[in-house]
Each structure stands twice: as C-alpha cells, then as structure tokens.
Amino acid sequence: MERKNLYVLMLAALLSCSDSVKVGRTLDEAPAIFPDYAGVVIPPNIAPLNFALKDMDTDARAVFSFEGQQFEVKGKKGSFVIPASKWKKLLESAAGNSIRVTVQAKQGNEWVAYAPFSIQVAREKVDSYLAYRLIDPGYELWNKMGIYQRNLENYTQSAIIENKMSGNNCVNCHSFCMQNPDKMLFHMRETFPGTILVDGGKIEKLNTKTKETMSSLVYPSWHPSGKYVAFSVNATKQAFHLNDKNRVEVYDEASDVVVYDVQKHEIVTTSKIFSKDAYETFPTFSPDGKTLYFCTAEARPIPQEYSEIKYNLCSVSFDPETRAFGSQVDTLYNAKSGGMSASFPRVSPDGRYLLYTLSGYGNFSIWHKDADLYLADLSTGISRPLTEVNSDDVDSYHSWSSNSRWFVFSSRRIDGLYTRPYIAYVGEDGKIGKPFLLPQKETDFYQGFMKSFNIPEFITGKVKVQGRALAIKAKDDKGTDVRFAK
Numbered sequence: 001m002e003r004k005n006l007y008v009l010m011l012a013a014l015l016s017c018s019d020s021v022k023v024g025r026t027l028d029e030a031p032a033i034f035p036d037y038a039g040v041v042i043p044p045n046i047a048p049l050n051f052a053l054k055d056m057d058t059d060a061r062a063v064f065s066f067e068g069q070q071f072e073v074k075g076k077k078g079s080f081v082i083p084a085s086k087w088k089k090l091l092e093s094a095a096g097n098s099i100r101v102t103v104q105a106k107q108g109n110e111w112v113a114y115a116p117f118s119i120q121v122a123r124e125k126v127d128s129y130l131a132y133r134l135i136d137p138g139y140e141l142w143n144k145m146g147i148y149q150r151n152l153e154n155y156t157q158s159a160i161i162e163n164k165m166s167g168n169n170c171v172n173c174h175s176f177c178m179q180n181p182d183k184m185l186f187h188m189r190e191t192f193p194g195t196i197l198v199d200g201g202k203i204e205k206l207n208t209k210t211k212e213t214m215s216s217l218v219y220p221s222w223h224p225s226g227k228y229v230a231f232s233v234n235a236t237k238q239a240f241h242l243n244d245k246n247r248v249e250v251y252d253e254a255s256d257v258v259v260y261d262v263q264k265h266e267i268v269t270t271s272k273i274f275s276k277d278a279y280e281t282f283p284t285f286s287p288d289g290k291t292l293y294f295c296t297a298e299a300r301p302i303p304q305e306y307s308e309i310k311y312n313l314c315s316v317s318f319d320p321e322t323r324a325f326g327s328q329v330d331t332l333y334n335a336k337s338g339g340m341s342a343s344f345p346r347v348s349p350d351g352r353y354l355l356y357t358l359s360g361y362g363n364f365s366i367w368h369k370d371a372d373l374y375l376a377d378l379s380t381g382i383s384r385p386l387t388e389v390n391s392d393d394v395d396s397y398h399s400w401s402s403n404s405r406w407f408v409f410s411s412r413r414i415d416g417l418y419t420r421p422y423i424a425y426v427g428e429d430g431k432i433g434k435p436f437l438l439p440q441k442e443t444d445f446y447q448g449f450m451k452s453f454n455i456p457e458f459i460t461g462k463v464k465v466q467g468r469a470l471a472i473k474a475k476d477d478k479g480t481d482v483r484f485a486k
Contacts (some may be wrong), residue, residue, distance in 0.1 A: 028115050092188070133171070173220055238254055284345050355400070406423055406426065
C-alpha cells in the first residue's frame with residue numbers, strides 16, 4: 001500500500017471518534033511549524049511544547065500518540081495549545097521512546113493531512129528550574145532588568161531579583177553552587193554596588209575591589225564544596241563597528257583570575273593565572289574541585305590588535321585543603337594551532353565532558369556570529385564541534401543540568417538580535433539530540449517578547465529567598481571588605 005494512503009487510513013481512524021469530516025488530500029512533508037519541534041529530544045518532565053503552523057491562519061488539529069495512548073488538540077488559527085495533564089501523562093508513558101504528532105489543516109472545504117513527525121522522550125529528567133537574566137539587547141544603557149527563574153515543568157516564571165527594587169541598577173552574573181538554588185551569588189553595579197552571596201537563609205554583601213586587583217570580582221564559578229568561588233577580574237571596554245557583521249566589540253585591556261575563600265573573605269591566586277603578560281578569564285572548577293580551568297591569551301596592544309587576541313583553554317591544579325595551585329599549566333585547546341578563540345568552559349557534573357565556545361577572536365563570543373559550541377571528552381582529550389546544535393548565528397553561553405544529561409545554551413538563531421535558551425540532550429554514548437527552544441504557553445511569545453535571555457543556568461529547585469530581602473541587604477548594608485591574602 002502506498003505511503004500516503006496509509007496516512008489517510010491512519011488519520012481517518014484517529015480522527016473518526018471526534019470528527020466525521022472525511023480526510024482529503026495528504027502531503028508527504030511534515031508541516032512547517034514554529035518552534036521547530038520535529039525530531040527533538042525532550043525530557044519527560046518538560047512543559048507542553050505548544051507550536052503554531054507557519055504562515056497558516058487556519059483551523060487545524062493535531063493528534064499526539066504513543067502506542068495505544070493518544071489525544072487530539074484543536075488548533076485555533078493554526079496555533080496548538082496542548083493540555084498539560086494529557087501531555088504529562090503521555091510523556092510519562094513514552095519515556096525512552098518517541099511520540100508521534102500528526103497534523104491536519106483545513107484548506108477550503110477539505111482537510112489536508114501532513115506526514116507525521118516524531119518527538120523523542122528521554123528517560124532522564126531535566127532539572128526542574130532554569131534561571132536567567134532578562135535584559136534589553138542594548139549596549140550601554142538599561143532600564144528594567146532582573147534575574148528570573150522559570151519552572152520547566154510548567155510556564156511559571158518568578159523574579160529572584162528585579163532592579164526596580166534597588167535603584168534600577170545593573171544586576172548580573174548570577175551563579176549557583178552545583179545547581180543548588182539555596183547557594184548562589186550575583187553582582188550589583190552602579191547603585192548600591194557589591195556582590196550578594198546567598199547561603200540558605202544567610203545573605204551577605206561583599207565589597208570585592210582590592211588594591212591588588214584591577215576591578216571588582218567579575219565572572220564567577222563555584223567550587224563544588226561551596227567554600228570557594230573562582231572569579232576573573234577584568235578591565236573591560238566596549239566599542240562599536242561601523243561596518244561589520246558583529247554589532248558590538250567587547251574586549252579586555254587586562255584580566256586575571258583569582259579564587260575567593262568564602263569563609264575567610266580572602267582572595268588567593270598564583271602567577272600562573274595572575275600575570276601582566278597574559279589575559280586570563282572565565283575560570284571554572286572541575287566537579288571534584290581539584291582542577292581550575294580558564295581561558296588565557298598573550299597580552300597585545302588593545303584596541304589596535306583586538307582581532308588578533310585568541311584565547312587558549314587551559315587548566316591548573318588546585319588543592320582545596322591548602323588553597324595551593326599547581327606549578328604546571330595544561331593546554332586543552334591551543335588557539336595558535338586551532339586558529340580560533342576559546343571562552344566559557346563548563347565541565348559536566350559527572351566530570352566526563354567539557355563544553356566550551358569557539359569564535360574567531362576575543363572572549364566576548366555572545367556578539368560573535370561565528371561562535372559555536374564544542375565538546376571535549378576529558379578521558380581522551382578529543383574535542384569536536386557540536387554540529388547537532390550549532391547554527392549560522394551566535395551559539396554561546398551554556399550550562400549543565402545536575403545529572404549531566406542536559407545542557408542549555410543561548411542562541412541568536414531566530415533573528416540575529418535576541419538570545420533565547422535552547423536545551424539539548426547528551427546520551428550516555430555521547431550523542432547529542434536535536435535541541436529545542438524553551439517552550440512557552442503562547443505560541444507567538446518569541447515574536448513579541450523584546451528581551452534577551454542572558455546566562456541561562458539550570459537549578460534543581462526554586463530559589464526561596466525573596467527579592468525584597470536581597471534588595472534591602474544591598475541598600476542597607478555597607479558590605480564586608482574582601483582582602484588579598486598575603
């Protein structure tokens with residue numbers, strides 16, 4: 001029997017219980033939908049993947065099925081909003097398998113049936129929350145911004161902190177210790193400046209500029225013990241291109257890496273990561289806490305040679321007991337031989353993989369259109385580009401879920417302007433699934449939402465501390481001075 005006739009019989013059987021309209025024509029191609037969820041790999045605890053038919057303002061219907069379980073969703077003007085309870089039940093049944101989606105659209109007086117597409121459901125869940133900053137895609141000025149958390153099992157979003165509570169200042173660089181929502185930090189700049197550190201019910205404000213460092217502490221990475229946080233210190237500048245595909249250029253005139261002792265309020269470092277001859281930045285600890293990864297480039301005249309700055313990806317050992325660093329620096333990615341520049345290294349919690357970004361030059365890859373994700377197998381040292389997730393536009397910042405089976409990354413692939421979060425699956429065999437865009441209840445959400453999702457970070461639950469308490473701490477507390485260890 002011909003393939004399209006099979007679709008006709010199958011669709012007629014599926015839809016006969018709820019609609020007696022005779023199935024008309026069939027198309028061998030799956031419908032064009034947004035977001036493009038065809039063929040994606042999703043966790044069994046994700047919110048419904050609502051979607052719409054592209055360029056089709058018409059009545060439609062879709063059947064979601066797995067083995068003998070199925071349900072129908074009627075589309076309004078080509079838009080499908082999936083019932084949460086039915087979706088959750090179907091995903092629980094289909095974990096480790098695939099569900100089938102069959103779509104029909106009305107054209108004139110007949111229904112057109114499209115070839116079905118599949119959505120693969122992994123067995124492993126994803127962390128239940130995602131934290132991110134929402135910010136205008138501007139360059140020097142800002143108005144309203146905040147750090148928010150989204151329940152991935154539904155569409156509920158709540159604020160961790162909004163800058164309207166603290167004088168409309170800049171809030172940035174949120175970071176969590178091992179995806180723990182009760183142990184986090186973020187910075188405030190301009191009004192009420194300082195670093196806010198949260199440990200359970202304890203809130204602490206830190207003044208992190210010292211006479212030995214060029215700036216306050218910047219890009220953070222928690223030690224898995226929670227006793228330390230690695231930071232960069234950066235003399236960062238910004239410029240604009242008159243005629244270039246990259247809109248903005250952000251570069252460091254100098255930078256170093258330090259480690260902050262949370263209990264002693266001290267900064268420790270070594271000449272291996274704190275040198276005038278090199279730009280060191282983007283530190284991150286290994287899951288066992290014994291290795292510190294970072295990016296480093298040879299110091300060159302800036303801004304004259306900004307496009308010649310290319311960062312290596314390196315590591316140095318760290319002893320959590322003595323706060324001592326190793327004497328040897330290992331190179332995982334050599335920019336001179338590789339020809340690209342590394343940024344944002346992140347190790348999977350199981351210690352197996354290191355995910356990082358490569359772009360043509362510099363370290364601020366979130367505005368570089370050639371930025372792509374790469375994956376290094378730490379057991380073999382072999383790296384490869386993640387062609388399964390990379391696009392023709394910016395694919396940059398990323399973080400891991402606590403079970404190492406999922407990572408989230410920011411991408412400008414939709415319009416080249418706004419960053420949105422995409423989630424991808426990593427199988428035990430190292431294979432990467434097709435990523436999916438963070439689902440929203442409204443199918444036209446991303447066409448009308450004028451904010452970028454900045455620094456997406458998985459967390460295992462909801463941040464409980466109230467934004468008002470954080471703001472009061474920032475405004476009323478003078479802060480604890482951080483000192484450089486002698």
